[in-house]
Amino acid sequence: MSHLAQTGTAGAPEDRFLAHHFPDMTAQSQTSKLGIWLFLGSEVLFFSGLFVAYGVYRANHYALFHYAHHFLDWRMGALNTVVLVGSSLSAAWSVRCAQLGDRRGLRITLLLTLLLAGMFLVVKYFEYSHKLHNGIAWGAACHPSEEILSTLPASVRALPVPKDLGTFFSIYYLMTGLHGIHVLVGMGLYVWLIRRATRGDFGPGYFVPVDSVALYWHLVDMIWIFLFPLLYLI
Amino acid sequence: MTTAPAAAAEHAAGDSYLTHGKGIASWLFSLDHKRIGIMYLALIVFSLFLGGVFAMVVRFHLWDPSGGLVSNDAYNKMFTLHGAVMIFLFVIPGIPSALGNFVVPLMVGAKDVAFPRVNLLSFWLFVAGAVLFIATLVVGGLDTGWTLYPPYSLESSRGLGILLALTGVFLAGFSSILTGVNFIATIHKMRAPGQGWFDLPLFLWALYATGIIQIFATPVLGITVALGFLERVFHLGIFMPEYGGDPVLFQHFFWFYSHPAVYIMILPAMGIVSEVVAVFSRKPIFGYKFIAMSSIAIALIGFFVWGHHMFVSGQSKWANIIFSFLTLLVAIPSAIKTFNWLATLYKGHIILKTPMLFVLSFFAIFGVGGLTGLFLGTLATDIPLHDTYFVVAHFHFVMVGAVMIAFLAGLFYWWPKMTGRMYDERLGTASAILIFLGFNVTFIPQFLAGTMGMPRRYATYAEQFVGLNRVSTVGAVLLAAGLGVALWAFVASLRHGARAPANPWGAATLEWATSSPPPHDNFAVAPRGVPPYDYTGLTHASDEAGWIPVRPEGAR
Numbered sequence: 001m002s003h004l005a006q007t008g009t010a011g012a013p014e015d016r017f018l019a020h021h022f023p024d025m026t027a028q029s030q031t032s033k034l035g036i037w038l039f040l041g042s043e044v045l046f047f048s049g050l051f052v053a054y055g056v057y058r059a060n061h062y063a064l065f066h067y068a069h070h071f072l073d074w075r076m077g078a079l080n081t082v083v084l085v086g087s088s089l090s091a092a093w094s095v096r097c098a099q100l101g102d103r104r105g106l107r108i109t110l111l112l113t114l115l116l117a118g119m120f121l122v123v124k125y126f127e128y129s130h131k132l133h134n135g136i137a138w139g140a141a142c143h144p145s146e147e148i149l150s151t152l153p154a155s156v157r158a159l160p161v162p163k164d165l166g167t168f169f170s171i172y173y174l175m176t177g178l179h180g181i182h183v184l185v186g187m188g189l190y191v192w193l194i195r196r197a198t199r200g201d202f203g204p205g206y207f208v209p210v211d212s213v214a215l216y217w218h219l220v221d222m223i224w225i226f227l228f229p230l231l232y233l234i
Numbered sequence: 235m236t237t238a239p240a241a242a243a244e245h246a247a248g249d250s251y252l253t254h255g256k257g258i259a260s261w262l263f264s265l266d267h268k269r270i271g272i273m274y275l276a277l278i279v280f281s282l283f284l285g286g287v288f289a290m291v292v293r294f295h296l297w298d299p300s301g302g303l304v305s306n307d308a309y310n311k312m313f314t315l316h317g318a319v320m321i322f323l324f325v326i327p328g329i330p331s332a333l334g335n336f337v338v339p340l341m342v343g344a345k346d347v348a349f350p351r352v353n354l355l356s357f358w359l360f361v362a363g364a365v366l367f368i369a370t371l372v373v374g375g376l377d378t379g380w381t382l383y384p385p386y387s388l389e390s391s392r393g394l395g396i397l398l399a400l401t402g403v404f405l406a407g408f409s410s411i412l413t414g415v416n417f418i419a420t421i422h423k424m425r426a427p428g429q430g431w432f433d434l435p436l437f438l439w440a441l442y443a444t445g446i447i448q449i450f451a452t453p454v455l456g457i458t459v460a461l462g463f464l465e466r467v468f469h470l471g472i473f474m475p476e477y478g479g480d481p482v483l484f485q486h487f488f489w490f491y492s493h494p495a496v497y498i499m500i501l502p503a504m505g506i507v508s509e510v511v512a513v514f515s516r517k518p519i520f521g522y523k524f525i526a527m528s529s530i531a532i533a534l535i536g537f538f539v540w541g542h543h544m545f546v547s548g549q550s551k552w553a554n555i556i557f558s559f560l561t562l563l564v565a566i567p568s569a570i571k572t573f574n575w576l577a578t579l580y581k582g583h584i585i586l587k588t589p590m591l592f593v594l595s596f597f598a599i600f601g602v603g604g605l606t607g608l609f610l611g612t613l614a615t616d617i618p619l620h621d622t623y624f625v626v627a628h629f630h631f632v633m634v635g636a637v638m639i640a641f642l643a644g645l646f647y648w649w650p651k652m653t654g655r656m657y658d659e660r661l662g663t664a665s666a667i668l669i670f671l672g673f674n675v676t677f678i679p680q681f682l683a684g685t686m687g688m689p690r691r692y693a694t695y696a697e698q699f700v701g702l703n704r705v706s707t708v709g710a711v712l713l714a715a716g717l718g719v720a721l722w723a724f725v726a727s728l729r730h731g732a733r734a735p736a737n738p739w740g741a742a743t744l745e746w747a748t749s750s751p752p753p754h755d756n757f758a759v760a761p762r763g764v765p766p767y768d769y770t771g772l773t774h775a776s777d778e779a780g781w782i783p784v785r786p787e788g789a790r
Contacts, residue, residue, distance in 0.1 A: 020346075
């Protein structure tokens with residue numbers, strides 16, 4: 001992809017975005033690309049603590065985790081997976097639009113990414129409020145209502161409610177909550193990109209911000225792709 | 235490299251980075267890596283002072299076996315803050331953020347680090363973290379030890395102090411990550427034309443290895459302290475047994491960062507040693523590639539040894555054995571470095587200026603600090619030595635004796651470049667000797683007390699250890715006096731030091747090819763890469779003019 005960045009030549013309009021400490025746009029965009037990859041590596045390790053905690057507690061409380069996942073509605077999770085994968089597609093598309101200089105396409109795809117991200121959070125909001133409304137909070141505060149217990153499959157309903165059910169939901173709220181914060185940050189970044197795209201900043205010679213934010217967005221998407229089966233399906 | 239020094243010398247008469255903008259805001263919001271480095275330096279020296287004051291309270295409290303100076307409660311807070319301030323605000327950021335920020339772009343011939351705005355953000359995150367640490371003092375202190383182990387640290391009776399400390403660690407951690415990203419991107423992408431990977435000064439290899447750890451280990455500390463914070467506020471049941479959590483999980487997470495963090499501390503120190511030992515032996519560094527690669531090896535192996543802090547935590551015996559074995563592997567690259575440094579000295583023309591004196595102290599002290607680490611990495615000997623003063627002495631040998639002394643070596647070495655002033659060599663020599671003596675008098679008795687079974691962290695101790703503790707306290711006073719002399723040398727240099735030439739030491743790395751202090755854009759003419767340890771092209775002109783290229787202008 002980055003070969004297209006090399007079309008920026010001295011005196012090109014993109015050069016107004018060239019920082020003083022780089023010799024040319026190519027060097028600048030390659031450096032930014034490396035920086036964002038390093039940051040994403042750091043992000044993976046940031047989430048890794050939670051994934052390890054999930055693994056440890058799942059191993060220690062296998063029956064509890066298996067029981068608790070029935071409270072999560074896989075249809076909502078699946079819907080959000082489709083929404084987020086769709087937003088990754090439009091994010092990738094926006095990079096292509098910027099590289100080709102298709103400004104209208106760029107604005108549409110950026111806006112679409114933002115809308116899908118918003119939709120993900122709306123679905124998440126309904127999931128959270130439904131659970132909290134029915135007493136499914138974290139830690140010791142987790143006391144499921146009769147109403148939500150009655151929606152469980154019959155074989156699961158026959159089991160007693162484990163007393164430390166909240167351990168699973170602590171992990172659930174932590175992992176989806178941290179992921180949700182990343183979605184919010186991503187939405188902020190897309191608002192910023194839309195403003196700059198409207199101003200006409202991006203084109204074949206300068207699209208590093210679109211590219212970098214899309215990379216971040218793909219990571220957010222990928223983390224969800226792991227969260228969905230771990231929390232909802234198994 | 236043909237015209238750069240001459241052009242730089244012309245430039246020196248006019249604008250430098252110190253005069254390039256006026257007013258306090260031109261510093262606080264500067265994107266110039268040199269100014270950011272200087273601001274870091276000021277904060278880090280202040281942290282060293284603060285941590286040192288806490289240390290002196292601890293040492294004077296331990297003058298008597300029953301502990302006379304402060305209450306036991308206050309003692310617990312003093313040693314906690316001593317550890318936390320020294321580690322998070324001095325040793326970890328010290329060399330990379332202060333000296334590294336100043337030197338890295340100069341060493342690759344660049345105008346700045348890759349991401350100057352991120353660099354400024356990193357500085358302000360560090361300031362915010364430091365302020366929160368200081369704020370814990372105001373709200374009543376912290377007595378958990380710097381390791382912040384639950385369940386004790388997260389008890390619900392605990393006040394605001396722990397929350398401030400956790401947030402402070404979180405912010406300082408992100409500052410460290412961003413510094414690592416900046417250095418790695420700078421070293422990868424901004425090297426001077428003709429500067430290959432093996433033309434990099436070894437300080438940059440060391441910071442590259444450090445960057446790997448900063449980027450991939452620090453986020454784990456970030457999530458750990460975030461979880462600790464949420465556990466304390468919302469009782470999630472992650473680390474606290476009373477809510478169904480696992481405190482040993484905290485230890486694993488904490489050491490997954492905090493052991494590699496030991497290499498965040500020592501690797502940049504080793505980088506400084508590699509620079510100074512070659513320059514002041516007037517010889518190319520011995521075994522360049524081995525020193526470079528052993529930095530990377532230490533960084534990578536360092537990720538797999540954290541369990542050696544947990545031999546008595548109840549983790550499985552197989553985990554203990556494997557972690558013990560992996561820990562001993564770190565000795566190999568460390569020894570490779572040490573032997574290469576010593577081989578650099580061999581038949582060198584050794585010049586005993588202050589930076590070199592500190593580096594020679596480093597060899598003696600790091601040797602002892604490293605070898606006593608083997609006693610603690612070996613499972614059988616660690617069990618009786620665990621949580622004794624032997625451990626305290628060991629990590630002070632590495633963190634103070636090696637890292638702080640290398641930091642001082644680097645500070646004296648780059649001081650003329652940073653300020654444009656020479657320091658008084660007699661004061662520098664006196665500080666190096668006092669610090670070496672004071673350090674050993676402080677910490678050798680602690681090895682002895684530890685092997686006799688004196689436990690660490692207690693406010694009182696058995697009568698039999700009184701002699702050793704008093705010697706240690708006397709040593710601490712000597713050490714503080716040595717640091718005071720060093721500070722005196724720097725202040726005197728700022729007030730009436732002689733003007734520094736571009737290259738006072740005859741070093742070949744690129745930061746010495748520009749004027750002292752460098753101009754805002756670092757180089758009057760963008761330099762080309764040169765062999766970093768080839769001194770054949772330099773000759774000593776005079777003390778005022780320093781070292782200059784042998785060949786006349788333009789004759790390559």
